[in-house]
Amino acid sequence: MITDVLAEAKDKMSKAVEVAKDDFGSVRTGRANPALFQKVLVDYYGSPTPLGQLASLQNPEARTLIVTPYDKTALKEIEKALVNVPNLSANVGNDGEMVRVTLPELTQDRRKEFVKIVRGKGEEAKVALRNIRRSAKDGLDALKSDTGEDELSRAEKELEAITKVHVDAIDEALKRKEIELLEV
Secondary structure (H helix, E strand, O other): OHHHHHHHHHHHHHHHHHHHHHHHHOOOOOOOOHHHOOOOEEEEOOEEEEHHHHEEEEEEEOOEEEEEEOOHHHHHHHHHHHHOOOOOOOEEEEOOOOEEEEOOOOOHHHHHHHHHHHHHHHHHHHHHHHHHHHHHHHHHHHOOOOOOHHHHHHHHHHHHHHHHHHHHHHHHHHHHHHHHHHOO
């Protein structure tokens, strides 16, 4: 029972770390990266659909991304969704066949702003880890009557160690992203 609670907590924490890394990838650096736009939701026939399902994304140049829709009728909606992406301030143009997104050069102030955004995302990920830890601790406490104090104490220490490993993984990913953002 204790091993089940710990295994579930470890699995959920690993997923939370992966989500955090994906979120970090969605914050742009000096290059146009198709991952920036994968989660952009486009109103496609009344339902929000991820851009990656509606179009192919290519970046022929460092600061340019070309979005070619599979369905040309979605072109206007794709363009509108890209214009409304927060924290992007990109130049979006539609030539009737595809949408060209040109990202502006990042200033030092803008880079620092992106670092703040990434730190906020990192803190959100750590809160998610703490919530998973709390849930697992409640699960362990529910097993108190079935197990001994020593086993429960060891399990709680193991839970803390698992949490620390995952928090360290988020911190490391955050540090790498900050270096990447501040690199000119």
